[in-house]
Amino acid sequence: MIRTVFNFYKEGFLSMKVGKKLWLIIGIKLFIMFAILKLFFFQDFLSSKFDNNKDKGNYVIEQLTKTK
Amino acid sequence: MEHIDFSLVDWSRAQFALTALYHWIFVPLTLGLSFIIAIMETFYVKTGNPEWKRITKYWMSIFGINFAIGVATGIILEFEFGTNWSNYSWFVGDIFGAPLAIEGIMAFFMESTFIAVMFFGWNKVSKKFHLLSSWLVAIGSNLSALWILVANAWMQHPVGTTFNPDTARNEMTDFWSVLFSPVAINKFLHTITSGYVLASIFVIGLSAWYILKKREILFAKRSITIAATFGLIASLYLAFTGDGSAKAVAKYQPMKLAAMEGLYHGSENAPLIAIGVLENVENSKEEDFVVDLPIPGGLSFLAFGDWNAYVPGIHELVHGDSLHGIISYKEKINIGKKSIDALAAYTKAKKTGNTDEAQKQLKIFKENYKYFGFGYYFGHDPHELIPPVKLSFYAFHIMVGLGTYFILFFALILFFTVKNKIQDKKFILRLAVWTIPLAYLAQEAGWIVAEVGRQPWVIQDLMPTIAAVSKIDSSNVIITFFLFLAVFTALLIAEIKIMLQQIKKGPEEKLIENSSKK
Known part of the structure; x- marks a missing residue:
């Protein structure tokens, strides 16, 4: 069963024509997104500052109630 | 809020808008083309005619290119939620988490699994199973859209939740209220149907190009027949769901409706501006029409189904109107x-x-x-709580104007196709090609109406953009804005290039011609 599924995908990928170029673009896109953007520019703001949900909640409350 | 950095708010909004508008270039074609392909394949399975298989496979290749370039562009939006909009992300709590988790599971199991059968399964699985896979890809794609639209609808009309002041998070108390809120239902139906309209126009436009080039006439005419029929039904339903959306906006977001119509002073028997140009007065709190074509009572009917109903204007909503129970x-x-x-x-x-x-x-x-x-x-x-009136007004009128044109367009195309005269109507064929960019324009205008019209709210009445942003350096947001712009532009050029190559190449094997030679 697993072998059949594996061969199904393998043959499918090997017989692709336009698909190979598309996979290259997808690869480049995912690399930019996860290895560059996510890693260097898009860290989760709250997780990078606080270790637990309680501290995150307290910080947000503090931010939301600063109106003066 | 204390020390609001407006440049940070504006850049964060600009970045989100850029990403969302870019993401939305790909999604509607996926939503609509998946159904058109499934319908085409159903004809193949029903008739056994190999020409239908050829047609299906060709549009599937176009679907594949669009799907591949568009895939994962939405993930960037989630990055932005965590980095630029952390107060908002925390505040919404489970409301975004639960629908997005369901979306992820659905997208993975339905789209990813069956899309492989759809592309790799020809001659390897039975015809019926292949057809079932194509339908499941279509249904799966559309159901994926449901969950993110439900989350968006909650932001426009927050229901079924309670704010927990101890954790600063909203907690879902009634899942069904969130799922079946009138805003969510209308938003979902209106959005996916707009995708069907775009995809139908796309198929008609490309097919028209083949006819103009005197190539693949049978292929093009059959594609047009399916797309024009599907498109006409979808565009009529789009008008119906648009009416539902307008009524929901009138009830839950009256300021958005007033901005969409440039209505500064409310009245009974309020007119709907069919065509209008707003005057350009700097620093003015009101912009009058330089030219307008009002339909008396039209807005009252659109908003409340009653030609004489009272519709509040921006002035009444800001300053209040005790006669109609509106607080300032x-x-x-x-x-x-x-x-x-x-x-x-x-x-x-x-x-x-x-x-x-x-x-x-x-x-x-x-x-x-x-x-x-x-x-x-x-x-x-x-x-300051009034949304940008001009942008909302023009975006709304472009969307509605084009939507009306699309109904006529589909009716015209279908008429000439049924009469078997479409191949002789050069003007109509050229019009069909040039209608493709208009369909994209209508899509983007629709999003501008929905998102700009609700400003300044991220969550209606509960959280404005100024309270939703993270305390980060705006220069980071500016850098990533331009980084996105460069990456997105490059990807868009790549997609257009690959798609144009595929279009020029046309459908692959000419089964009917080959078989007739034999």
């Missing part, structure tokens, strides 16, 4: 401020262990929570 923004700001102050006092009392005071403040907070977000405008001019 100033009052709402005071109520909101009371709620925010009570939340601060509750938190302080809890910390000091003053239970009685905490309970007292909690009660005040809850009683005034309805206008919580207005409190951030305490000491500000209430006019």
